[in-house]
Amino acid sequence: MKIHLTSVFVDDQAKAERFYTEILGFVKKHDVPLGETDRWLTVVSPDELDGTELLLEPAGHPAVKPYRDALVQDGIPVAQFAVDDVRAEFERLIALGVRFTQEPLEMGPVTTAVFDDTCGNLIQIATKPQ
């Protein structure tokens, strides 16, 4: 078994597409119309074009808002992305206006930080395990 796709709920797919590609640097993989307004919209890492896809899923279901509000209030991220240098990525994203709820925190061999994806979620970035 392989994890080939995972998803995050996003408030607005067009806005999410811009944030995840232009700000985070992912590459759009699939974009298929689904019903009247929704799309099957996935992105992948530019380093792994055939790697795990992230589905940017519409957040229309009524359970999504209370679920995400509770997680965001407590600072809990819904996904984790690996970067080579958390502090460098933090500086880069701050310069682009991204809001962090947790600044880079070194804990032994692992450094993490948490930011707001502007689509309703908190995302954690972490150094790759050595």
Added chain:
Amino acid sequence: MVADDLFKALADPTRRTILDELTQKSGQTLFEICARLSMKHQLGISRQGVSQHLAVLEAAGLVETRREGRYKFHDLNTAPLRRIADRWLAPHPSGPEENTP
């Protein structure tokens, strides 16, 4: 602030560790406090447990919470510590107040 709440809050080692971490950096989410306790201090404690410790610290006035948009941050407030220390270090000439047995 009742002094009993303060001494009770300080009597627990996990709560003292939370104060240590907030001393290093004020304005932490529950998630960050949990991460620091588990990764830096190897404290295997649930988020709910940490929440309960924070509630005790908040009741004692040592931790204050602040809403900023959709986020909630925890700040350290050391003012109550100064008051209990002054009781012995800088006592009032007329003796201790009646409500601090």
